[in-house]
Amino acid sequence: xxxxxxxxxxxxxxxxxxxxxxxxxxxxxxxxxxxxxxxxxxxxxxxxxxxxxxxxxxxxxxxxxxxxxxxxxxxxxxxxxxxxx
Ligand SMILES: [Zn+2]
Numbered sequence: 001x002x003x004x005x006x007x008x009x010x011x012x013x014x015x016x017x018x019x020x021x022x023x024x025x026x027x028x029x030x031x032x033x034x035x036x037x038x039x040x041x042x043x044x045x046x047x048x049x050x051x052x053x054x055x056x057x058x059x060x061x062x063x064x065x066x067x068x069x070x071x072x073x074x075x076x077x078x079x080x081x082x083x084x085x
Pocket of ligand 1: 005006007008009055058059060061
């Protein structure tokens with residue numbers, strides 16, 4: 001699989017570290033249940049997902065990669081600092 005880093009261009013996925021689903025972080029005072037969901041509960045969708053990847057072997061940027069879990073097609077990537085939730 002190849003990932004399109006917005007800074008470096010298309011690179012092999014072995015240059016990246018997979019962090020997990022790109023979820024919106026709860027507010028600091030959101031409560032125990034919201035934080036428990038954020039840390040431990042995950043959907044297992046069949047289709048397009050948004051994931052966090054770190055370009056460890058390249059520019060060091062955090063990316064939000066949109067990928068289809070059925071076809072493994074990478075639809076796009078954007079810098080996490082510019083991504084909308
Ligand atoms: Zn990069």
